[in-house]
Amino acid sequence: MRALTRDDIVAGLRALGLQPGDKVLVHSSVAALGRVEGGPDAVIDALLAAVGPAGLVMVPTFATARPFDRRTASTPLGAIPDAFRRRPGAVRSKHPTHSVAAIGAGAAELIRDHEKVPTAYAEGTPYYRLAEVGGKILLLGVDQDRNTTLHAAEAIAGSPYLTHVTATYVDDDGREVTIPVAAMAGPHRNFIGLDRLFRERGVVRVGRIGSAVCRLMDARRMLDVAIEALRADPAAVLCDNPACADCVLQRGAIKAARLREEAFTLAAVAGDISDNLAEIEFALRGEGIAALELTPDEHDKFGAALADAGITVAAIRSAGGADGAARARRLGVPLIVPAGTREEIEAAASLRATGCTVYVENVGLPSAHYAELLAEVTGAPPLALNPGRFAAAREKPFLQVFYRGPLRKRLAHFYVDDATWDGAPALPGRGNGEVKEILSMLRCRSYSGIVTLRSHVRGVPAFREAAAAFWGLLDTM
Numbered sequence: 001m002r003a004l005t006r007d008d009i010v011a012g013l014r015a016l017g018l019q020p021g022d023k024v025l026v027h028s029s030v031a032a033l034g035r036v037e038g039g040p041d042a043v044i045d046a047l048l049a050a051v052g053p054a055g056l057v058m059v060p061t062f063a064t065a066r067p068f069d070r071r072t073a074s075t076p077l078g079a080i081p082d083a084f085r086r087r088p089g090a091v092r093s094k095h096p097t098h099s100v101a102a103i104g105a106g107a108a109e110l111i112r113d114h115e116k117v118p119t120a121y122a123e124g125t126p127y128y129r130l131a132e133v134g135g136k137i138l139l140l141g142v143d144q145d146r147n148t149t150l151h152a153a154e155a156i157a158g159s160p161y162l163t164h165v166t167a168t169y170v171d172d173d174g175r176e177v178t179i180p181v182a183a184m185a186g187p188h189r190n191f192i193g194l195d196r197l198f199r200e201r202g203v204v205r206v207g208r209i210g211s212a213v214c215r216l217m218d219a220r221r222m223l224d225v226a227i228e229a230l231r232a233d234p235a236a237v238l239c240d241n242p243a244c245a246d247c248v249l250q251r252g253a254i255k256a257a258r259l260r261e262e263a264f265t266l267a268a269v270a271g272d273i274s275d276n277l278a279e280i281e282f283a284l285r286g287e288g289i290a291a292l293e294l295t296p297d298e299h300d301k302f303g304a305a306l307a308d309a310g311i312t313v314a315a316i317r318s319a320g321g322a323d324g325a326a327r328a329r330r331l332g333v334p335l336i337v338p339a340g341t342r343e344e345i346e347a348a349a350s351l352r353a354t355g356c357t358v359y360v361e362n363v364g365l366p367s368a369h370y371a372e373l374l375a376e377v378t379g380a381p382p383l384a385l386n387p388g389r390f391a392a393a394r395e396k397p398f399l400q401v402f403y404r405g406p407l408r409k410r411l412a413h414f415y416v417d418d419a420t421w422d423g424a425p426a427l428p429g430r431g432n433g434e435v436k437e438i439l440s441m442l443r444c445r446s447y448s449g450i451v452t453l454r455s456h457v458r459g460v461p462a463f464r465e466a467a468a469a470f471w472g473l474l475d476t477m
């Protein structure tokens with residue numbers, strides 16, 4: 001293929017819909033165009049010629065060097081932006097993380113005070129101002145992953161996974177200035193996945209210049225569609241690859257935000273997940289969970305590190321109970337004792353005399369028999385209801401136990417645990433435990449206790465699977 005000339009590129013930009021007077025933000029790859037006579041400067045000349053003297057061209061000029069100095073910092077975003085920022089007439093914003101350079105009508109006004117607003121790309125920034133004045137976004141041989149303005153959509157939609165950072169720039173008098181930058185995310189997002197939506201909504205025009213596939217969008221319309229998608233689904237720009245730690249944790253932040261709307265606290269059982277705290281912590285963060293049930297041994301092992309990880313102890317679980325009572329009392333959390341016989345319930349009841357809060361978890365008995373035992377044993381503890389164990393005893397935990405039965409009044413803790421009538425463990429909502437019905441009723445009563453997710457196969461993948469089933473139940477209530 002012959003080398004592209006400046007005029008070829010102007011003709012290509014015209015065909016794509018770029019007009020004289022347009023203000024355009026350009027994300028680019030000069031290599032994608034193929035051979036260009038005159039290199040990056042010819043592409044810049046073509047862009048400036050296409051919009052004419054009444055128009056404006058803006059490019060991103062972020063730098064990796066810290067602190068950021070707009071007078072000297074080169075940009076790794078490609079040959080076009082790096083040549084652009086050095087052009088006579090180019091003005092560059094001071095923002096330490098998301099600087100831009102612009103040439104054309106109103107350039108100085110557009111980039112002004114970029115470093116003085118809360119975010120790098122939303123209201124008051126050059127990216128957002130461009131959208132406000134009817135500007136366009138051109139992706140020249142690059143995809144939506146390069147489309148910085150999409151970050152503005154996340155900031156405006158209030159995506160729960162956004163965080164704050166601080167960054168430093170060098171002012172024009174040489175002074176270093178450190179500023180907070182709100183609404184940072186990632187690094188990974190699935191902005192590529194939005195392209196299909198943009199095509200369906202008629203927001204993007206796709207064409208080709210040389211070998212470069214190019215996309216031209218009206219910035220305001222594109223932002224509106226992206227904001228709408230994020231409001232409908234806060235995970236709209238996250239990938240669903242379970243091996244992508246960024247998106248697993250960002251989805252976890254969305255789930256945590258959702259749990260803050262609930263009266264109950266969601267917890268997990270350490271031993272269901274791993275004996276390694278880092279693995280447990282990652283699994284919990286991915287599900288938005290910040291509370292954990294531990295055995296006394298596990299508490300010895302990682303109790304001290306839990307607080308640093310932002311995880312609270314929801315309960316101490318102990319088979320016999322005795323070894324956990326003092327610890328549970330000291331921590332001010334309940335001691336949960338799985339109890340399936342009169343003797344075990346009596347032993348658990350006797351621990352209450354130590355001043356410790358004790359609950360018994362129903363294991364292995366039908367509900368009527370369990371209710372009888374709790375009524376007979378003096379000082380019997382409240383119930384940590386495990387519907388899976390009643391289902392495994394061929395019962396309907398919601399209709400027989402929760403809705404009508406005497407056990408409901410004793411309920412103090414709820415295990416999201418399911419099983420089928422033939423006794424096989426099941427994912428929440430996939431057995432006969434009526435988990436969804438009980439959970440829904442608890443929510444109707446603003447139950448403010450602990451709801452603990454169980455998984456039957458030890459390990460992170462099985463825990464994630466159980467959690468996904470739980471979130472599926474919550475999503476359909």
Ligand SMILES: [Zn+2]
Nearest residue numbers: 188239244247
């Ligand atoms: Zn991802």
